[in-house]
Each structure stands twice: as structure tokens, then as C-alpha cells.
Amino acid sequence: MLEFDNVSMRYQEVGDVLRNVSFRLTKGEIAFLTGHSGAGKSTLFKLIAMIERGNRGKIMFNKRDLSQIRSSQIPYIRREMGLIFQDYKLLNDRTVFDNVALPLVIMGYSAKEINGLVRAALSKVGLLGKERKLPLTLSGGEQQRVGIARAVVHKPLIILADEPTGNLDPELSAEIMHLFEQFQNVGVTVLIATHDISLISTLNHRVLRLDHGNLVASVK
Amino acid sequence: MLEFDNVSMRYQEVGDVLRNVSFRLTKGEIAFLTGHSGAGKSTLFKLIAMIERGNRGKIMFNKRDLSQIRSSQIPYIRREMGLIFQDYKLLNDRTVFDNVALPLVIMGYSAKEINGLVRAALSKVGLLGKERKLPLTLSGGEQQRVGIARAVVHKPLIILADEPTGNLDPELSAEIMHLFEQFQNVGVTVLIATHDISLISTLNHRVLRLDHGNLVASVK
């Protein structure tokens, strides 16, 4: 499903942020991505989502080489992904409902389908009843969960979650992890960047560890 | 230093977010504020910083009743506080240096003093060498630390840290906590909202626990 083959990424000024990273995730696998602050986790996600592109090496996603994708095709690849951003990236002047509905609207679902899917996603993250609120009137953890709902609402092939539980209490974190495992059960691949050691240790999934851009461990 | 006396806060539409909260922090005390997502932690901080004002009850800060403060006086009260926001609130079109320097510029420090103080603050959070970068080219944890540096650079009387370690790895979290304790030693009061159970348990400070707006525990 996702394959990194000797991928390196450098930013002008700061130099290499990822160095010869190689790993492979199969369909329906959950993996944690850890590493110190600034290790390159978000950069790795950005390469998969083609937010940054100038990498060396080869990234295969769903049997396609991402470096071969033309700009005009990027939106269609992104629709197969569910992206959870470290800084949420919500539309502050739209309601929670509109935020979560955005991927569905973009993909041209009908109003009825959108209504059903959005409410289902919001109930999974415990935000049913907050559809009409604006993101800025939500607590930090609630905003984070809106971002999670938006990432899963359109049933992507892969979920890329960048620090999805940074602002959630332990119970909610466990619930969100449970949600990801439900997706895993229907064949969705999940990659989660996190600092939460206790979360990693309680769950028995593969752990990829980055250190200054090098993949130093890939253990179960 | 800080005293809440039967403070309640209600938002239109959602109702009471804080209910009859009373507690007291002395000069040089560190306390954790915990509670589930949406419990009212950030709201409590907003009341102290006068970002929201319509509360009932009485909040005393540094011997002044905050409800008596006129709008034109708010800036001067805020200069005695160091605010760390859950969503960082950095200026994305200014360098890290300028972001951290902002409180000092506002308070009219000279260029030389600013230079020294900003570099000292950045070295404390482990970001020396990144002064010239823009926030958007930093990792999530690095941005969070810029926010911390900005909150402490002008040596406030109180530090209000809302989820300051949500995007930091355990080692960095411990370092930041150590930084707060150093401030405590020179008489600064510190209030930290956090979900990080392991952080709370390893450090022996007072814990205030909110549950749906009620203060349910205040234990050491």
C-alpha cells in the first residue's frame, strides 16, 4: 500500500531532514511514527500527501509512483488519503459540519449522503451536537477531533495522523485509537505520528522511529 | 497572587462552562490544571488573561480585582503575565526572533536588551540557531517552544501555560517543566493545563481537576 525506498528530503538552509528512509506498510496495517521534536515526522507525511515534493528516492502509494503524478492529478490522489494535521487546519469561518463535509462536497456527494456521513463521523469522535458551532468556539481537543472526523469521513485508503491526540485526555486518546483500529479492520492503512509513549506501549502495533531524519528502528 | 472566588462563566448557546470555581495560588507556586477535553481549562485561562470577561464571581490577580480593570489598562496587566496558547498564536510572517521579541518591543526595551533576552529565552527552549526561520518552516514542537519562549522572555509575574507540551517528546517536556521550576524559584507563579498524566505524576505539584466546569479536586 505504502512503500518508501531510500527517500531523502532536504530543505534549503537546514539541510537533510530525511535521510535514506525505507519502509513498507501493507494494506490494513497500523504503525506508529515516533521521534524527537524536529525528527522529520511531519515532513514524511508531507511527502506522502505531496504537500512537499522535492524528495530523492521513490515513494509508492497504492501501486503508483508519487513522483510521476502530475500536479493536476494530485487532488484525486489526496481524496484517497485522510490527513490529520498537527495544527488541525480547520476553516474558522465555517461550522463544524461544513468543515467535516468539505471532502465530501469536493468529491460531489449529494446533500443527503453528506448529512449522513458527517453525522456518523462526528458521533465517532464524540462531537455530535456541536455541528453548528464554529471551530474557534471549541476547546483545543474538540478542534482536534473535528480534524480527525474530517480525515475519516470519506473512507480513505490510508489515514495519516500527525499527532492526533496531542490535546486529548487519555480516555479520548484511547477512543480515537480504537476508531483507527476499526478502520484497520476494513482494510484501511493507518500511520500515526505521536509522542505519546503510554499510548504506544499499551497498543501492540509496529513502531517506526526517526532520529534526525534517519529511520533507526522498525519494531513491533 | 491569583485567587478565584466562586467564578462562573457561561457562553450563550452552550451554557455554563465554569461553575463556582474557587482556588488560590500563592506567589512562586506551580499547579497543574487537568480535566477532560472541553472541561473548561482554556476558558479559565482566558478569564485570567481577560480575553473573555463576562464572568460572575471574583478573580483577584496581584491584589487587583480583574473585573474592575478598564479596557485601556488591560495591556499593562497582560505584560505581567506570560501566556502560552494551546494553538501557539505565532506571527507567521515574522521570524522566530521577532516573535519572541514582540513582548519586549511592546514594552519599549532597547534593541540591545531585546537581543540578549531573546537569545537567552530561545536557548532555554533549545531553539538557538533558529532565530531567522519563519514559524511555518518549523516543526510542530519547535513552534510550541517558540510560544513558550515568548511567554517567558519578559519575566512575567505569572506563567499561564495551556497544554505547553502537547507536541513535545517526553525528554523535551521534562526540560520545559524544569524551565518552569526555575521560574518558580525566582518567585514566578506557574499554572499549567495539561493532559499528560505521566508528567503530572513524576512531578510533585498541586493538581486542580476540572470536570464539566466544576473544580472537583485540588490535591498535592
Add this chain to the structure above:
Amino acid sequence: MKHKNKHKPRNNHNSIIEAKRNPKQTSKTGGTFVDKLYAYRDQHAQALFSSLGRLVASRLNALLTVIVLSISISLACGFYLLIMNTKQLTVDLESSNQISLFLHDDVSLASANRLANGIKLDPSVQMVKVITKEQALKEFEDFSGFGDAVRALEKNPLPIVLQVIPKNSLEEGQNVETLVENFKQAAEVDFAQLDLHWVKRLQTMIEVSQCAMILMGILLSLAVLVITGNTIRLEFHTRRDEIIIAKLVGATNSFVQRPFLYSGFWIGFFSGINAWFIVTLMMLILKQSVEKLSMLYNSSFHLLFMGFFETLALIFVSSMLGIVGSWVVVQIQLQQLKS
């Protein structure tokens, strides 16, 4: 908009987990063509009216934009009407550009008429009018104010005069002079006089005002373009985050730009209507004094307002301006966003 790779949901379960994930579908397999057409139309209609809704929601914002645009458009329109009205005036004044042929004292009215008919055949002549001695005297009295003095004369000292109005003479001062030379050759003609002084004055006046108008026109067109572009650019800027986020969750460029094109349309449309009202109001205010003037000139001058088709053109052009302006700005901004 491309439909390739577009997911069309088939099931309608409420739980996103239990529902089996839709396999990737292309537009060839998912739904009938007509369904797709409806969905496409719905999406456009929704964008059109939601853009109006957004405009109404950000009232002050939209109001100011429309005011700015409609003022610049109405300036341009006022300018257009000025040109049209002046053109009419020019035609009116053309009659003052005439050649007077003073015939010898002994030429009879009959031969004068014959000469006039001959001149009429000249292709560059528009009209010839014979003024008899009596008419000339009358006109002279009226015009010069020397009435009593002239009336005191025993014998009418004035000759028969032929008034010749050349064609398009205003534009080609030189030609008129050769025409005069020609007329002078006729035996009956004592001397010919061309009110060239007036012609030149008029020509120069028209030149000056044309020059001033072209300059104003350039400036105004520039103003309208720059103001439109700038307003839309700033609107884009305030919605930059929205665009970035939409693109991150899979929006195509055409999806992103659609609301901008629609709000560009609405802004242009309302600005056009508004401009029409401003211009019409201005013309109504001007109307009275212009008609007074026109009466004094005994001229058939009537103030031109915006006609039906001109109004349609105005609204069409300003709507297009909004759309094109948005399109250009959005393209530039999308380029800058790269990813």
C-alpha cells in the same frame, strides 16, 4: 471540471465504519450520465447561490467593494455618455461651418438660383441656400444690431448671397479652402468668404476635448481594472487559508476557483446595476440645465441617457469584468500556492 477518479458513493449507511469502503471508481462506472449531470448542475447552482450568501453575510465587506467598483464604473459610463453627447453637439455645430458666396450686385435672382443648382451638384457640397437681397437685409438687421442704421438707407446695399454648406468640412479644413477657391471662379461671384476662423476654433476645441477625453478614458479604464483586480486580490488574500485547506483535502483548482468566479460575477453584476443608477441620477440632475441651454441654441440637442442596450451592455461588461478579474487573480494566486 474533470470527473476522473471522482468517488461516487453507492451506499447510504450512516455509520462510516461498518459501511464497506467504496472501491475506487471512475466516472465510467459510477452512476448514469444524467445523474452526473444533475450533480454537476447542483454543485454549480449551490456555488452560485452560496457565493451570494457569503457576500450577504460579509455585508460591509461586499458593500464597500460594490461601492468602489460601481463608482469607478459609473465614472467610465459618465465619460462614455459625455463622448456620445459631445458627438451630437459636434454634428449640431457643423452648420456654422459654411461658405458665403457674395454675388455681384447686378446678378438676378434667376441666375443666382441657376448657380446654386450647379453648385449643388458638387459631390463635396451638402446644401446650398439662396439668400435674397431682402432676406439678407433682414438677417443683417437682426444679426448685427445695426437695424435702424440699415433701415435708414434708401437703397438696399446688400447683394444676393449663396450659403454653401460643405460635407464633413469640419474634419478637413484644407479641402474647404480649395472648394472656396473653386467657387470664386464663377462669373457671378463677387467674393467668397469662409468662416474658417470658426472652423479652426471648433476643430481645435474638439481636438482639445478629444485629447482630454482620451486621457481621462485611459485613466478611468486603468482605474476600473486596477481597482477591480486589487479588490478581488485582497478578497482572495483573506480567504487564502480556505483555499489551502480545500486543496489539502483534495479540491481541484477548478473547485477552488469556482466560488471566486461566482462572487466576482455577483460583485460585477451589482456594481453594474449600481453604476447605472448613479449615472442616471447624474444625468437627471444635469437634464434641466442642459435643456435650457439647448433651447437657447435653438438646437435639437437632447441629452442622451443610457439606452436599453447600453444598459444591458453595461451590466454584461461589469459582470464580465468581475469574472475575468477574479479569474486572473485566482490563477496568479493559485500559481503562487504551487501545491
Add this chain to the structure above:
Amino acid sequence: MKHKNKHKPRNNHNSIIEAKRNPKQTSKTGGTFVDKLYAYRDQHAQALFSSLGRLVASRLNALLTVIVLSISISLACGFYLLIMNTKQLTVDLESSNQISLFLHDDVSLASANRLANGIKLDPSVQMVKVITKEQALKEFEDFSGFGDAVRALEKNPLPIVLQVIPKNSLEEGQNVETLVENFKQAAEVDFAQLDLHWVKRLQTMIEVSQCAMILMGILLSLAVLVITGNTIRLEFHTRRDEIIIAKLVGATNSFVQRPFLYSGFWIGFFSGINAWFIVTLMMLILKQSVEKLSMLYNSSFHLLFMGFFETLALIFVSSMLGIVGSWVVVQIQLQQLKS
């Protein structure tokens, strides 16, 4: 800016931890007054030039704003010059508003002169000119084109004429007519004639153009104001986050608005200079054709450019416009931000 509660650092240690925290100080205790003054000046100077720096940095942004503003300002300026130049023209035309007094045939030149001197004493008369029979004939020949016809006469049929030019006659058409009635009473006067027709035409023309100009002026002032306000408002909008954050870390309203006032100043300043260039360029283009016209009229009409003080006023006013516009917008926006 208030200085109350302003922290002045006393120490200069590099470590923020080891340095003992500054106790809260008011401006009365921290630093000398002169120190404070220097810091204040530094802060302002820094804001002034950093605002220029920011403008230069966001080049396209600033350029467009300055273009939009300078076009609207130069439209207003061009309009001002139009009025000034037209005023000059009006003065010029005033001389065509004259009263002709035709004296009886038997009045001698001496008594005509005596009458003229009498009329000159009338306070509402500007000038009196005596035209002898010979001059009248000559003028008539030249003017009417009936030269040969007149020359054929044995006896000069024309009377002595007094040309009277009243003061400010253009503005008060009525008064002139009573004046004419008075002159008619004189025994020497055969009949009096006022070229009222011309006066009325001129008056109406001036009325119309004044009306049009006032309308244009209102529209343009509105345009300049709205465009300025809107541009600054949108700039404020794009910097909204910055303001919110600055206020969160203790910035006063005056600190927040200072950079806006300064960039308002710079934008207004450069727009003013730019507008001056645009207007001058337009006037230079117009110059040639206007001078040709002026020559044909034998008039002393000279195209007025922006004078030195007018240029200063232009730049001053546009700078002020920038500052005041920013100030209003910033006040409104700060009100909306409440906290």
C-alpha cells in the same frame, strides 16, 4: 501613547532566569525623562521606517494600493485643474458681454465723449469705449464680410457707438438689463443693445458645466474616500492575526495602530507624488492643443499647471488622507476586536 505602567528594564543580563525579575515600575521611577523621550522617539522612528520596509517587502501589494489611490487622487486633481482653467476662461469671455449704445446720427464726437465720461462714473461700469463712425465702418467691414457692399456706399450710414462693459455682469444678468434701461434715457442714445443672447448662452453653459463638475467632484471625492478606506481596511484584514496576537501579549491600542498610521502615511505620500506625475503628464499632453486654441481666440489663456503650493497641498492632503483613513479603519476594527 500612555507611559503609565511601562516596564523599563534596568539590568542587561543575558540569562532570563538568573536575572532577578524587574519589579513593576511606573514611568515615574524607571529611567530619566530624557531616556524615556529617546526610547519613545526610537520606537516611533523604528515604526516609521519598518512600516516603509514592510511596504517594500510586500511589493505587489503596496504597488497596487498606491496605483489605485494615485489614480483616484489624480482624477480629483485633474478635476480641480479643470475648474481652475475654466474659471480663467470665464473671465476671458466676460468681455464679450457688452452693451452697445448707438447714438443719434447727429451727435458729435465731442458730446459722445462727454457721454462716455459720464457713464464711466457709474459704479457698475467697468469700461467705456467710443467707436467713431469711421472705426465702426471699418469694424463692420472686417466683421461682417460685407466689406465691398459697404464700401460701395457713398455716405457712412453708421452712427457713433459706445461700447460699455459692465462689472461682473455675467453673474447678474438682471442687473445688466436695468443698466441698459438707464442708458437708454440719455438724449444722445438712439437705441441700446445688449448681447444678452450670448450672456444667457454663456450663463447656461457655465451652469451646466458647473453642475456636471459638482457631480463629478462629489463622485470623485467619494471614490477617493471609499477606495482609500477600503484598501486600508483590507490591508488591516490581512494583518488581523498580527493585531490580535500583539494585543494578547500586552500591546496597547496605540502601539497596534501606529504601524497602520505610518503605512497609511507612506501610501498616501507616494500616491500623492504619483498623482502629481500623472496630472502633470496629462497637462503636458493637453498643453499643445490648448495653446493652439488659445492663439485662435487671441486670448491670454494659459494652461494652469499644479503650482508649487498646490503640489505641496496635494502631497500633504493625500498623506493626511492616508493617515486619517487608516486611523478611522483601525478604530473601527479595534472596536470590533473588543478585547
